[in-house]
Amino acid sequence: MKAAVLCELGKPPRFAEFSDPAAGAGEAIVRVLAASLKPIDRQLAAGTHYASPRALPVVCGTDGVGQLADGTRIFFGGPRRPYGAMAEQTVVPAGFCFSVPEGLDDARAAALPNxxxxxxxxxxxxxxxxxxxxxxxxxxxxxxxxxxxxxxxxxxxxxxxxxxxxxxxxxxxxxxxxxxxxxxxxxxxxxxxxxxxxxxxxxxxxxxxxxxxxxxxxxxxxxxxxxxxxxxxxxxxxxxxxxxxxxxxxxxxxxxxxxxxxxxTAGMPAPEVLVAAMHQVLAWGAAGTIRIETEQVRLSDIEQAWQRTERQRLVLIP
Ligand SMILES: NC(=O)c1ccc[n+]([C@@H]2O[C@H](COP(=O)([O-])OP(=O)(O)OC[C@H]3O[C@@H](n4cnc5c(N)ncnc54)[C@H](OP(=O)(O)O)[C@@H]3O)[C@@H](O)[C@H]2O)c1
Incomplete structure (x- = not known):
């Protein structure tokens, strides 16, 4: 598959081939539709975040929107390394998949939850x-x-x-x-x-x-x-x-x-707290109660997108 592959900390990822993921117990394979580019993605790849990868190469991206094998459109998070969200496919904990309400397009659904x-x-x-x-x-x-x-x-x-x-x-x-x-x-x-x-x-x-x-x-x-x-x-x-x-x-x-x-912020919240907040934010987004500005960029343009400083959130489309 094609992915945004990071080979060296401190350098932008490259659009390159990466092995397809396989699901283990409790995991789901996702066909990625959109993945946002956030400060944390840059901090992780720069090596400046406490959770920056210790082993390379890895695929960048911590969350996104995609489809499960049964066609359900979901927001997902927590891809298992070395896989990431900025790819054609990824593998995530099955519990970290949330169905996306109608009325919220892929780009905003990918950008809003984080x-x-x-x-x-x-x-x-x-x-x-x-x-x-x-x-x-x-x-x-x-x-x-x-x-x-x-x-x-x-x-x-x-x-x-x-x-x-x-x-x-x-x-x-x-x-x-x-x-x-x-x-x-x-x-x-x-x-x-x-x-x-x-x-x-x-x-x-x-x-x-x-x-x-x-x-x-x-x-x-x-x-x-x-x-x-x-x-x-x-x-x-x-x-x-x-x-x-x-x-x-x-x-x-x-x-x-x-x-x-x-x-x-004390790390990750308890699962039930995260689930409730996720549903609330997706519902507010679908109803237009909260707003976010996005710009869609092709995943193949990841290197240029990585260096940009636009005010709207960039969302990568595989
Ligand atoms: N822990 C978490 O759960 C979590 C979640 C989301 C974000 N964050 C963190 O929160 C921060 C902001 O995230 P974001 O998504 O809002 O990023 P963003 O859209 O890039 O916004 C950056 C903000 O920081 C301001 N800023 C940048 N450099 C500055 C400087 N030298 N002096 C004063 N202000 C400066 C910007 O001001 P101007 O645009 O007005 O220049 C803007 O308000 C990042 O560090 C991110 O990692 C943490």
């Missing part, structure tokens, strides 16, 4: 956002952050503040539910003031952080108190991505002067 489920679980399972709370999305101009803005509103957040760099993308966020926007790439003193202003008197209850690095350091400086005072309600900062940097310098003062709790 960022949508991540955003939903980040907000409800991990950060436990409650109705009426103020939520800050750091990196709201990205694909996952844009979905987090929409889903935070659906979950009943009282005020959603969206922070990002790209002015055009930032401008579109109010129509998706953002109550205010913050330009991340402004001078740091101004950015600090913007975080303070948009947090309002009650401050942020939940922060979903897709950027980390310097913007997060400026945010933490903004919420650090400079006087002895009764502490505000808990601030739950959820670390999800590292688009601006893999590390921050964490000053003790922010932890001692506020009720800040820093959480991580």
């Amino acid at each position: 960022p949508g489920v991540s955003a939903l679980l980040s907000l409800n399972s991990r950060a436990r956002v409650a109705k009426g709370e103020t939520v800050l999305i750091l990196g709201a101009t990205g694909i996952t952050g844009t979905l987090a803005v929409q889903i935070a509103k659906l979950l009943g957040a009282g005020r959603v503040v969206a922070a990002g760099r790209n002015p055009e993308a930032l401008e579109r966020l109010p129509e998706l539910g953002a109550d205010a926007t913050i330009q991340l790439d402004q001078p740091e003193e101004e950015l600090k003031k913007a975080f303070t202003r948009e947090g309002g008197d009650g401050g942020f209850h939940v922060i979903i952080d897709y950027v980390w690095g310097r913007p997060t350091e400026v945010l933490l400086a903004a919420i650090t108190r400079s006087e002895f005072a009764a502490v505000n309600p808990e601030i739950r900062l959820l670390q999800v991505g590292e688009s601006a940097g893999p590390a921050i310098s964490l000053h003790a003062a922010v932890l001692r002067s506020t009720a800040l709790t820093i959480l991580g």
Whole structure:
């Protein structure tokens, strides 16, 4: 079969021949219809992700949409290495196949679950956002952050503040539910003031952080108190991505002067939690309740697609 084959960490995969997969116990063979190209695919192939492959060659791609032998159209995840989603066929755990509702085309069905489920679980399972709370999305101009803005509103957040760099993308966020926007790439003193202003008197209850690095350091400086005072309600900062940097310098003062709790996404969720979130996101997608922009690219063009930086999610079609 043809596939996006990675032979060396740090290099783009190539469109090449790869052996056909065979199913073991509890596995299913999928004829792939569409597979999205996400930051995690690039991080895994670059060798910078904790789960980057130790043995090569492998086929790239962590999830996609395809057909089972009986013709059912499904979203699948977790291909068994060395197989991957960016191929004509793959092999996945039978339990990681979810039927795709009508009304959701292959490209959107392939693109939506990873960022949508991540955003939903980040907000409800991990950060436990409650109705009426103020939520800050750091990196709201990205694909996952844009979905987090929409889903935070659906979950009943009282005020959603969206922070990002790209002015055009930032401008579109109010129509998706953002109550205010913050330009991340402004001078740091101004950015600090913007975080303070948009947090309002009650401050942020939940922060979903897709950027980390310097913007997060400026945010933490903004919420650090400079006087002895009764502490505000808990601030739950959820670390999800590292688009601006893999590390921050964490000053003790922010932890001692506020009720800040820093959480991580904590690996894979429990199966029943994942299944419920997957069905919810696919249903919202099919109903048009949440939106994602996609662009379809031929799998044979994988090398060029790998180097692109478009704002819409690229979806590879075998
Ligand atoms: N753990 C999980 O479950 C999970 C799931 C999905 C995503 N993620 C992670 O979350 C991050 C974002 O994913 P995505 O799908 O939204 O990616 P994306 O569409 O490429 O968006 C990247 C976001 O990061 C911002 N950004 C990039 N470089 C930056 C910098 N130097 N300084 C400040 N902001 C910067 C971008 O801002 P502009 O576009 O405005 O420049 C944009 O908001 C990635 O690290 C990804 O791996 C994790």
